[in-house]
Amino acid sequence: MFSGLKDHQYSVESRKTPEYNCIAWAAGDNSRPWWPMPWENDPPYYWPEVSDDESLSTFISGFQKIGYEVCDNGNLEPGYEKIAFYEQDGEISHAARQEANGMWTSKCGDLQDILHESLNALTGERYGQVVCFMSRKWRG
Numbered sequence: 658m659f660s661g662l663k664d665h666q667y668s669v670e671s672r673k674t675p676e677y678n679c680i681a682w683a684a685g686d687n688s689r690p691w692w693p694m695p696w697e698n699d700p701p702y703y704w705p706e707v708s709d710d711e712s713l714s715t716f717i718s719g720f721q722k723i724g725y726e727v728c729d730n731g732n733l734e735p736g737y738e739k740i741a742f743y744e745q746d747g748e749i750s751h752a753a754r755q756e757a758n759g760m761w762t763s764k765c766g767d768l769q770d771i772l773h774e775s776l777n778a779l780t781g782e783r784y785g786q787v788v789c790f791m792s793r794k795w796r797g
Contacts, residue, residue, distance in 0.1 A: 670762065671770040678702075680716075682764035683740045683752035684723060685796075693719065713789060716742055716749050725791035731776060733759040739792045741776050745785030753779065757795070 681691040681703070692702040693715045705722035708715045717727060720740065731741050733755065741761070743751040753763040753776060763779060764770050773779065776787050 666774040669769045670772050673768050675767040677764060678766070679751050679753070679764040682762070682770060683754045684720065685754070691719075711748060713742065713744065713749060716752075717789065717791065720791050724793040724796075726793065728790050728792040731755060731761075731787070731790050734792065736795050737792045738795050739790055741787045742789040742791075743779065743784040743786060744788040745783070751779060751784040 676689070677687045678690040678692065681687065681689060684691060686703075690702045691704060693704050693708045693711050705719045708718070725740065728739065731739055738757075739755040741753045741755075742749055743753075751763065753761045753773075755761055756772070760772050760774055761776055761778075762770060762772050765779075780786050
């Protein structure tokens with residue numbers, strides 16, 4: 658499923674669960690799935706603002722509501738936590754969150770959470786490429 662993982666250090670960090678998705682996990686919420694246009698999902702997904710599209714700007718706006726701002730890169734910066742959005746075929750496909758040690762954490766669909774050393778571990782056919790970084794002051 659994620660062919661890039663074989664070339665990168667990673668570890669499985671949780672059990673499989675459909676209770677939350679990668680966007681929620683990137684936001685630090687493992688209690689419910691997040692996605693714009695929540696009324697189109699059953700059960701309804703959470704989103705910090707109601708929007709009528711699934712564009713990158715909608716994801717940026719949603720994460721700004723929880724304190725993130727667009728930044729230039731995914732380099733580790735002490736005191737800040739970062740997220741990265743992936744895009745595949747013009748649509749947001751995944752989000753990952755950087756840990757305090759510089760590793761990245763991802764929720765892979767209904768599968769497990771993983772810890773991976775590089776964002777490139779998940780680039781490719783399934784998730785596409787990283788298209789945006791955001792950061793906020795570390796909340797622990």
